[in-house]
Structure formats: C-alpha cells, structure tokens
Amino acid sequence: MGVALDDLEGLATRLDQLEAERDEAVARAEAAEKTLADERWVMLGERAAVKGMMERLRSMLPKE
Known part of the structure; x- marks a missing residue:
C-alpha cells in the first residue's frame, strides 16, 4: 500500500509540473500573439x- 501511495504522490507531483509547464506555454x-498583432x-x-x-x-x- 505504501508503494502505491508513493506512486500516486509522484504522479500528482508530475501532474502539477505538467500543468505549470502548460500554463507557461499558454502565457x-x-x-x-499580442506581439504579432502589434507588429x-x-x-x-x-x-x-x-x-x-x-x-x-x-x-x-508630369501629366501626359
């Protein structure tokens, strides 16, 4: 049971990291997009x- 809990905690940590990376990529x-619109x-x-x-x-x- 302890190993499964550790695995879940590791997965939750990785999910948090992926969400943070996604948020940074979106930003x-x-x-x-704003830079392109300005340009x-x-x-x-x-x-x-x-x-x-x-x-x-x-x-x-001169006019012809």
Whole structure:
C-alpha cells in the first residue's frame, strides 16, 4: 500500500509540473500573439505611409 501511495504522490507531483509547464506555454503563446498583432498594426501603418508617398510622387510626375 505504501508503494502505491508513493506512486500516486509522484504522479500528482508530475501532474502539477505538467500543468505549470502548460500554463507557461499558454502565457508565451498569448504574448507571441499580442506581439504579432502589434507588429501587424505597425506594418499597416508603414504600408499606409508608403502608399501616401507613392501618391505624392505620382502627383509630381508630369501629366501626359
């Protein structure tokens, strides 16, 4: 009976470790998602700026 109890305690400890690892992985994934979303907004802003510059340059070209 003592061996089975030790096994269960060991399994419970391992389960706690796995849950902690899962929680850390979820937190890292959420942080990565936020970073990607932030970078997407930056890229959209840069894209809009480039489009604006292209339009200004086009307006400077002589009309045919």
